[in-house]
Amino acid sequence: MNLTLKVWRQPSKSAEGSIQTYEAKDVSPDMSFLEMIDVVNDTLMEQGQEPIAFEHDCREGICGACSMVINGVAHGPNKATTTCQLYMRHFKSGETIYIEPWRAAAFPVLKDLIVDRSAFDRIQQAGGYISINTGCAPDAHTTQVEKDAADAAMSAAECIGCGACVAACKNASAMLFVAAKVSHLGLLPHGQAERKTRVLGMVEQMDDEGFGACTNYGECEAVCPKSISTRYISRLNRDYLTASISSEI
Amino acid sequence: MTHLDAREPAGQLEDKWDSFRFDEKLLSPSNKRKFRILVVGTGLAGGGAAATLAEQGYDVYCFSHHDSPRRAHSVAAQGGINAAKNYQEDGDSVFRLFYDTIKGGDFRSRESNVYRLAQVSSNIIDQCVAQGVPFTREYGGLLANRSFGGAQVSRTFYCRGQTGQQLLLGAYAALNRQIARGGGRKGGVTMFYRRELLDIVTVEGQARGIVVRDMVTGQIERYAGHAVVLATGGYSNVFYLSTNAMGSNATAAWRAHRRGAMFANPCYTQIHPTCIPVAGEHQSKLTLMSESLRNDGRIWAPKRKGETRRARDIPESERDYYLERKYPSFGNLAPRDIASRAAKEACDEGRGVGPGGRGVYLDFADAINRLGKDAISERYGNLFEMYQRITGENPYETPFRIYPAPHYTMGGLWVDYHCMTTIPGLFAIGEANFSDHGANRLGASALMQGLADGYFVLPATIMPYLAGQKLSAVDESHPAFKDIEGQVNQRVEKLLAVKGKRSVASFHRELGRLLWTKCGLAREKKALTEAISEVKALRGEFWENVSVPGSSGSLNQALEEAFRVADYMELGELLCRDALDREESCGAHLRTEHQTDDGEAVRDDEDYCYSAAWDWKDEDTPQELVKEELVFESVKLATRSYK
Ligand SMILES: Cc1cc2nc3c(=O)[nH]c(=O)nc-3n(C[C@H](O)[C@H](O)[C@H](O)COP(=O)(O)OP(=O)(O)OC[C@H]3O[C@@H](n4cnc5c(N)ncnc54)[C@H](O)[C@@H]3O)c2cc1C
Ligand code: FES
Numbered sequence: 001m002n003l004t005l006k007v008w009r010q011p012s013k014s015a016e017g018s019i020q021t022y023e024a025k026d027v028s029p030d031m032s033f034l035e036m037i038d039v040v041n042d043t044l045m046e047q048g049q050e051p052i053a054f055e056h057d058c059r060e061g062i063c064g065a066c067s068m069v070i071n072g073v074a075h076g077p078n079k080a081t082t083t084c085q086l087y088m089r090h091f092k093s094g095e096t097i098y099i100e101p102w103r104a105a106a107f108p109v110l111k112d113l114i115v116d117r118s119a120f121d122r123i124q125q126a127g128g129y130i131s132i133n134t135g136c137a138p139d140a141h142t143t144q145v146e147k148d149a150a151d152a153a154m155s156a157a158e159c160i161g162c163g164a165c166v167a168a169c170k171n172a173s174a175m176l177f178v179a180a181k182v183s184h185l186g187l188l189p190h191g192q193a194e195r196k197t198r199v200l201g202m203v204e205q206m207d208d209e210g211f212g213a214c215t216n217y218g219e220c221e222a223v224c225p226k227s228i229s230t231r232y233i234s235r236l237n238r239d240y241l242t243a244s245i246s247s248e249i
Numbered sequence: 250m251t252h253l254d255a256r257e258p259a260g261q262l263e264d265k266w267d268s269f270r271f272d273e274k275l276l277s278p279s280n281k282r283k284f285r286i287l288v289v290g291t292g293l294a295g296g297g298a299a300a301t302l303a304e305q306g307y308d309v310y311c312f313s314h315h316d317s318p319r320r321a322h323s324v325a326a327q328g329g330i331n332a333a334k335n336y337q338e339d340g341d342s343v344f345r346l347f348y349d350t351i352k353g354g355d356f357r358s359r360e361s362n363v364y365r366l367a368q369v370s371s372n373i374i375d376q377c378v379a380q381g382v383p384f385t386r387e388y389g390g391l392l393a394n395r396s397f398g399g400a401q402v403s404r405t406f407y408c409r410g411q412t413g414q415q416l417l418l419g420a421y422a423a424l425n426r427q428i429a430r431g432g433g434r435k436g437g438v439t440m441f442y443r444r445e446l447l448d449i450v451t452v453e454g455q456a457r458g459i460v461v462r463d464m465v466t467g468q469i470e471r472y473a474g475h476a477v478v479l480a481t482g483g484y485s486n487v488f489y490l491s492t493n494a495m496g497s498n499a500t501a502a503w504r505a506h507r508r509g510a511m512f513a514n515p516c517y518t519q520i521h522p523t524c525i526p527v528a529g530e531h532q533s534k535l536t537l538m539s540e541s542l543r544n545d546g547r548i549w550a551p552k553r554k555g556e557t558r559r560a561r562d563i564p565e566s567e568r569d570y571y572l573e574r575k576y577p578s579f580g581n582l583a584p585r586d587i588a589s590r591a592a593k594e595a596c597d598e599g600r601g602v603g604p605g606g607r608g609v610y611l612d613f614a615d616a617i618n619r620l621g622k623d624a625i626s627e628r629y630g631n632l633f634e635m636y637q638r639i640t641g642e643n644p645y646e647t648p649f650r651i652y653p654a655p656h657y658t659m660g661g662l663w664v665d666y667h668c669m670t671t672i673p674g675l676f677a678i679g680e681a682n683f684s685d686h687g688a689n690r691l692g693a694s695a696l697m698q699g700l701a702d703g704y705f706v707l708p709a710t711i712m713p714y715l716a717g718q719k720l721s722a723v724d725e726s727h728p729a730f731k732d733i734e735g736q737v738n739q740r741v742e743k744l745l746a747v748k749g750k751r752s753v754a755s756f757h758r759e760l761g762r763l764l765w766t767k768c769g770l771a772r773e774k775k776a777l778t779e780a781i782s783e784v785k786a787l788r789g790e791f792w793e794n795v796s797v798p799g800s801s802g803s804l805n806q807a808l809e810e811a812f813r814v815a816d817y818m819e820l821g822e823l824l825c826r827d828a829l830d831r832e833e834s835c836g837a838h839l840r841t842e843h844q845t846d847d848g849e850a851v852r853d854d855e856d857y858c859y860s861a862a863w864d865w866k867d868e869d870t871p872q873e874l875v876k877e878e879l880v881f882e883s884v885k886l887a888t889r890s891y892k
Contacts, residue, residue, distance in 0.1 A: 011803070012803060012804070028528075028529055028531060030528040030529055030531075030641075031528075031529070031531045032533070032639075034533065035531045035532070035533050036531075038531070038533055038754065039531060041752075041754075042752045042754055042755065044798075045752040045753070045754075045796045045798060045807060046750060046751065046752055046796060048748065048796055048798050049798055050798045050799045050805075050807070051798070051806060051807055053804060053806050055316070056495060057315070057320055057322070057494040057495050057496045058320075058322070058324065058325045058494045058495075059494070059495060059533065059534050059536075060325060060534075060536050060537075060635065061635065061638075062324055062325050062411065062413075062414055063320045063322075063324050063325065063494060064319070064320060064324075065315075065316070065320055078638075080634075081638060085635070085638050085639070087638065087639065087641070089641055110465055110804060111803070111804040114804065116316070117316060117317065118316065118317070118442065120317065121317050121318075121319075121425070121442075124421070124422070124425050125425045125426075125428050125429040126429070128422060128425060129380070129381075129422035129423065129425055129426040130379065130380050130381045130422065131426060132376075132379045132380060133301075133304045134297075134300070134301040134304060134376055134423070134704045134705070134708070135372070135376070135704075135705070136379075137372070137375040137376045137378065137379035137380075138375065138379070139375055140334070140374045140375045140377075140378040140379075140392060141336065141391055141392065143378075144389065144390030144391060145386055145390050146390055147386050147387065147388050147390065150383055150384070150385070150386045150390075153381075153383040154383040154385070154408060154409060154415075157383050157408075157414075157415060157418060158409075158411060158414075160414070161317065161319055161320075184381065184383065185381045188381050188383065190378070190379055190380075190381050191381050
């Protein structure tokens with residue numbers, strides 16, 4: 001099939017960006033979306049032009065690097081699917097596809113479709129861990145963990161840190177991300193000692209980074225490639241409230 | 250001729266690690282602060298090491314080409330991590346894990362290293378659980394286990410199908426805790442994101458620093474330290490198509506090799522039996538379907554050549570469950586090398602399925618009948634979904650199609666018992682070294698090795714190096730840095746100046762195809778000899794006709810790729826030379842000249858019971874082969890049998 005691509009090109013963080021048009025010819029339905037762009041890039045390079053810069057690595061939906069807004073939707077039309085796992089069989093020949101980077105004040109564009117997501121790292125550094133030095137741990141079977149709690153923790157921990165939740169949110173809020181991180185550790189017995197400082201620290205950092213407030217649009221869950229539930233946001237709010245009240249004592 | 254000393258501690262196998270730890274020179278916490286350690290890589294090995302070293306008080310600088318430590322390729326591991334916990338009371342023990350690993354590696358690894366790995370395996374699980382890694386649990390609240398290839402006990406711990414991700418998040422959290430301390434004088438880790446290592450700096454023969462490129466600004470930067478740790482992963486991407494992430498590269502290891510670190514056993518490359526087959530020319534990488542699927546799935550090929558019926562229409566009597574037939578005691582859980590070759594054989598005989606006839610079936614029909622769809626979906630749901638997303642086929646209804654793909658590299662930088670390379674002060678851990686898996690790695694053992702090296706081994710073995718001598722004061726203004734930086738800049742300019750007609754990827758694809766055909770699943774003399782000259786020719790063309798647009802002073806992905814492919818062009822040649830030199834079959838390395846009539850590998854312990862370490866000479870002189878003879882005192886060299 002043949003497609004027309006309208007792609008955001010921006011040479012650097014400080015430069016102006018604009019939409020450029022490219023033709024993608026002879027696209028096979030078995031190509032992934034990124035492989036389709038690879039082919040376009042190969043042609044550009046053969047002509048001595050700079051390829052479209054985009055972030056990607058594992059290409060199997062787990063590293064969280066890929067990040068494209070496709071026809072206005074973060075990661076494109078398929079539910080629970082990262083950009084790299086989107087296949088061209090879901091598009092029709094002759095279609096025009098708009099491809100843009102994540103847009104959020106806290107995620108500045110570095111080049112073309114690549115944005116800076118280091119704000120997520122800084123949020124995690126503000127408390128997203130359990131303080132245990134290597135070598136100090138007791139035998140793993142010392143603490144039993146209820147299967148339900150372990151499963152719920154794992155469902156939160158599946159977050160790949162891609163930032164689609166932020167990109168999809170009208171307020172560019174990072175609540176789903178932070179909720180997933182806080183809940184993963186907060187649901188486990190091992191994470192209780194630092195539960196309060198963790199939630200306070202991470203929420204404060206989130207605010208400092210310039211992410212917006214959550215007003216319950218629910219767009220984040222809709223685009224999340226791991227289908228992380230907004231119920232974790234409710235949990236985060238409860239945790240935050242409890243921590244704020246008790247920390248005042 | 251150069252002599253290799255593995256510096257193994259004396260004494261009984263069981264006592265070596267303890268006696269090493271007792272005998273080593275110690276550094277007090279206040280002294281540790283004075284040592285800066287440069288850790289390159291933030292996967293399980295690097296992330297674990299950087300965090301642990303900082304906890305112990307060292308001044309740690311950590312580097313990654315990723316935008317975040319959490320994206321290191323370890324994130325992609327699916328199936329699980331081994332440990333000799335014997336929680337299932339099924340007869341497991343440190344010795345059994347040690348023995349399985351030695352045997353799985355076809356008796357081509359160092360006993361003392363492997364034993365230590367098995368010894369620390371238990372602590373890894375304890376550490377991870379305490380960090381909040383959400384391992385899958387039983388209803389009673391205890392940890393669950395599954396089985397992996399090459400083992401008859403259940404010792405694999407897992408987090409659904411995302412074990413690597415969860416273990417990495419654990420190491421990342423530990424690392425974040427150290428980054429949060431502020432780094433430098435405040436203690437902890439100073440983290441450098443989006444930095445690509447492009448060279449190693451040695452002063453007076455010791456590793457004292459690195460030269461990196463800031464991948465956003467293009468700036469070339471120098472960093473000096475008292476020791477350098479490479480935790481930069483494996484080189485499967487030399488084959489272009491592999492299960493590794495697109496950014497996985499051999500540049501760090503290769504640049505170290507060119508500065509004097511010997512490269513060992515490059516031909517030990519693991520081809521994983523269960524990957525989604527290639528769909529077309531555009532293919533950019535291959536997706537692994539976790540080996541854990543072989544716990545419940547049955548592998549088969551049609552008995553008839555050129556079969557055209559759909560899988561479901563082929564009656565039982567016309568299916569060949571070839572692994573169960575050939576290896577009744579291990580069946581579908583035969584080790585990877587054996588399972589991969591058996592799949593290739595079936596396809597070579599014309600019994601392959603799917604496009605191009607390069608595929609066999611992995612069938613869950615029996616398991617679904619026996620356990621129900623829900624149970625299967627709970628165990629493997631995400632893998633089934635991933636397969637359907639990629640192929641458009643539903644594996645609950647029609648069997649998976651699978652084919653072997655390059656996956657893991659047992660070869661890597663030669664290291665001694667201390668994980669130190671042949672450059673003093675340069676250490677290599679995780680997949681980047683060659684240490685523990687011999688000629689074939691067992692499933693769920695790479696995560697184990699990465700974390701063992703990172704959390705427990707390296708932090709202990711680096712201490713005697715630092716404590717044992719007075720290192721001269723060296724900082725970034727030392728002339729050696731200027732010299733190496735100059736060489737790096739020249740290389741950048743040279744790549745940009747070619748201004749040829751072919752994309753970097755097109756060269757990489759061609760190199761990969763060449764190596765896969767001539768130095769892949771089965772190797773023979775004639776093809777290897779041809780491959781060596783073809784790789785050379787391709788390398789020549791690369792430097793004359795590659796197109797690297799853009800400038801050096803900005804974010805330039807074509808340039809990043811070009812550095813990596815240029816190094817693969819050199820590594821590819823050594824891979825073939827090593828394969829040519831090893832006139833025996835062992836583990837993942839099958840020389841067609843050395844096999845039994847029914848296709849089983851024939852090892853030659855008389856002549857090849859050694860690790861092959863290659864010593865770099867110069868641009869025009871081929872590397873010299875240096876042998877580390879392997880001595881087996883605790884196990885008997887035996888022919889591997891999984892029948
Ligand atoms: C799809 C897949 C599934 C797997 N499943 C399993 C499994 O179930 N069980 C198991 O035991 N093993 C598994 N493995 C193998 C295992 O995941 C890897 O061997 C292991 O994670 C490697 O860890 P590492 O820390 O050595 O390197 P990596 O995780 O690869 O990390 C390398 C690090 O080095 C950095 N780096 C590399 N080059 C440079 C450079 N030039 N400059 C700067 N930084 C650099 C990267 O940024 C990264 O941080 C799997 C592998 C794959 C591909
Ligand atoms: S490239 Fe890793 S999630 Fe898409």
